[in-house]
């Protein structure tokens with residue numbers, strides 16, 4: 001869509017109101033401003049679909065980015081985030097905003113549709129005060145408010161929509177078919193992360209407004225950008241987010257339009273200084289290569305896109321035709337590429353690349369059969385007992401397995417070939433216990449395997 005359009009529709013009315021309600025105007029200041037009104041771009045998705053898509057992409061984030069997973073830091077970011085969220089433009093859909101810290105020293109942040117926002121620890125460590133941190137968070141929050149991720153996805157599919165999927169669009173299925181396409185490749189769809197210059201400018205403007213309305217000094221938006229620009233090492237935030245000088249000018253203009261900062265505007269808080277000190281005291285993040293480009297040396301060949309069917313005792317599942325399938329007497333199936341298994345060690349199945357399909361017998365809870373959540377929790381606990389490196393990254397995402405309700409759980413561990421391992425666990429309750437599919441891959445190769453894993457999980461059929 002074109003440049004941000006500028007409206008001043010309430011200006012005259014505002015003057016009149018000021019006379020009669022001076023006290024109110026002084027307490028909110030919101031009536032006396034001349035802010036830029038931004039209209040969101042064309043979008044085939046509904047706000048509810050933004051959430052569904054964002055959730056799905058967020059489930060893949062732990063595999064592509066190293067989450068800090070520190071409750072103290074995440075809780076603090078969430079508090080700052082909620083202060084901002086209380087001041088998003090009126091009429092904005094109430095997204096379930098969630099702010100989490102990524103263990104990376106680069107000054108960067110990103111937002112997924114539906115309110116899933118990630119802030120690098122580098123932002124906390126480099127901000128001078130809470131207002132500067134809040135500025136970066138407000139910018140990301142604005143991307144969610146303006147629905148830039150799904151607007152970009154809409155745009156990237158625009159040609160197809162124009163050429164012939166119009167039928168599907170009329171039938172209301174364009175969003176659904178786009179969803180399927182979005183997730184056919186990378187785990188976190190690139191369309192959600194690649195913002196246009198206009199998107200960035202809009203997020204700066206609306207972010208500055210949110211920052212101001214939440215009672216922070218809006219000047220902090222320009223200040224953190226200035227700070228980033230002055231750094232010797234260009235921040236990644238800027239390579240994703242072009243032309244800083246122009247952006248700072250535009251932010252300054254918006255600060256002028258908003259009028260002066262609210263009385264007692266926040267610059268810094270004790271809590272920010274404590275959290276900043278705490279984050280700085282944490283060990284440096286491990287060097288982390290994002291995503292995979294081809295396969296690592298010695299790694300198995302990428303999964304074939306042609307599938308065979310494996311028939312187990314009571315289920316069927318497909319697997320890539322360059323893999324092999326092996327069933328144990330207890331019914332557990334191992335599906336893996338040649339070279340994907342290593343010598344099993346204590347607490348480790350020896351699967352470095354591959355999929356385990358099995359059934360776990362959960363304990364009763366208070367004399368009752370456990371719920372799906374409870375049975376899954378028991379399975380994860382049992383995995384953790386046998387391997388203390390297993391970390392729970394994300395749990396209780398709804399899935400379907402074999403036509404029944406299922407849960408997705410994301411775990412992280414240490415790969416038997418070294419480095420970080422990503423484990424995607426899908427579970428569903430059956431008469432004889434908790435049926436599960438456990439997909440295992442070194443984190444660096446996750447992208448190359450994500451498609452095969454999804455195809456396998458979604459292919460499961462029960463024979464009765």
Ligand SMILES: [Zn+2]
Nearest residue numbers: 195200203241
């Ligand atoms: Zn941005």
